[in-house]
Amino acid sequence: MNRRVLALIVLIVAVALIPAVVHSDYILTLCVTAGIYAIVVMGLGILLGFTGQMSLAQAAFFGIGAYTSGWLTTHLGWPVWPAMACAMAMSALVALAVGYPCLRLSGHYLALATIGFGIIAQLVLINWKDVTNGSDGMTGIPAPVIGPWTFEHYNSYFYIVLVAVLACAYVAWRIKTTRVGRALEAIRENEIAARATGIDATRYKIIAFVFAGAYAGLAGSLLAHTTKFLSPDSYSFDQSVVFLVMLIVGGSSSIGGAILGAVLLEFLPEVLRPLKSSYIMVYGAAVVVMIIFMPRGLVGLFESLRARWRRGAPPPLGAAAAAEAEAA
């Protein structure tokens, strides 16, 4: 077994032991939330990191998943698992409908279009009271059940989230290492060259957008069945920006980076809480410093350090940019 696989197994076992050694509900809540956010951020990683397409609507797909799952279980009395699958499918479907026209745009225009969609989605959650219960929020969402076990508490729900994170990471890894991943990366590196190579860029960008939506939908459903209460405030543009920052801080084209960024930025405010009201200032400054000094995120920093450790040349900060500069 190679060392990387072994290290990964040790890491997974260590994470799986957290509920056995940590008894604070508060910390377990943060772990569960960080895991859920990691799924949303991994989805964004497929779109932005692998494919180079910017979206600021990830919170909207997160909300669509949460409310679909919440509505199916509370209004129609569905069991949690099929509701979760439907939530994922619904977010993916909406992503398909939004992505089809939007992904003919690129760069700033695409970012603006996704901001517009995010704002519309939040307004729908607030105003479609028959379904969402508006600003009062949706309550009474059940916990998932497997046979005699109900995953009511954070120490058991932790494992559902862990399995979901691992499954999503595996799917993202499969995407990255196969034909689809190569096509997505080619689009990120140079869309015109990709098209001249025969890659149907629009189709692949839509595939990436749908994956990003499906990941966010699954995460939204996971959140709904753990908090058991949904409020439209949680699915704002601000939250989309937080997901984007998590991805950039972690390392946008790396699956591990997406998870690391989500965990770090979920725990950072808690670490800074003793600073009281000035914490948000320090939090903001810390994020800015990380982005300036680690343009390829934490994972990029680790790779550079490892390369230096081996006395090889550090990898470039932006391989594509360097090659473009050389070609120009």
Place this chain on the structure above:
Amino acid sequence: MLLELRDVVTRYGAVEALHGISIDVAEGEIVSLLGANGAGKSTTLKTISRILTPIAGEVRFDGASLEGLEPEDVVARGIAHVPEGRKIFPGLSVLDNLRLGATPRRANRATIDRDVDEVLGIFPKLRTLGGKMGWTLSGGEQQMLAIARGLMAKPRLLLLDEPSLGLAPLVVKDVMETIVRIARDGTTVLLVEQNAHLALQIASRAYVLETGRVALSGDAHQLLASEEMRRAYLGSAVRVEEPTKTA
């Protein structure tokens, strides 16, 4: 004719870059498009591969119009475009760059691996670089990779845009010899070059573009010998070649 352009007009926004050009390329030929910067050579290739859409005229490949096709459909029809500036994918390995070239064929992994091996037979230097990232390659290696990636689509027509640009003279010679070998193996080549002298040595016919129009055309050897061509284009090309002699 394998490729026919009839009175093609292409615009960049409000600026008309091609004012009705007509070009023919027969199967098995190397045809060169020559001309100064801004003459419309690259625009012609981009129009053929549908990266740009012509506003008038017609492009036919193997008797069928390319009207309404997307660039990826054109590749699937059998036209591979190797764009100017060695547009490889720098963040992907040499092998992944090559595998991507096979995308339009939807072949299985084994077939693609066999084709990669076959293409690497034409570019032996690339064989030793398989796992290296695109950005680590030298200019000449990147150009070879770009052409090799184009061949992975198994095209009938290869559009090459300035393959000698920015390369050392010895590397240019290597690239030109490879183009001749590709044509000898049965792939038709439409070659855009600023270095007219070099291009005319390997092409069977050539078109000279001037500000979006075909100014001269004919047999490559006759053009090479023609006084008009020598005065307008080959003079500068010979000067470009001078460093070769002193190097």
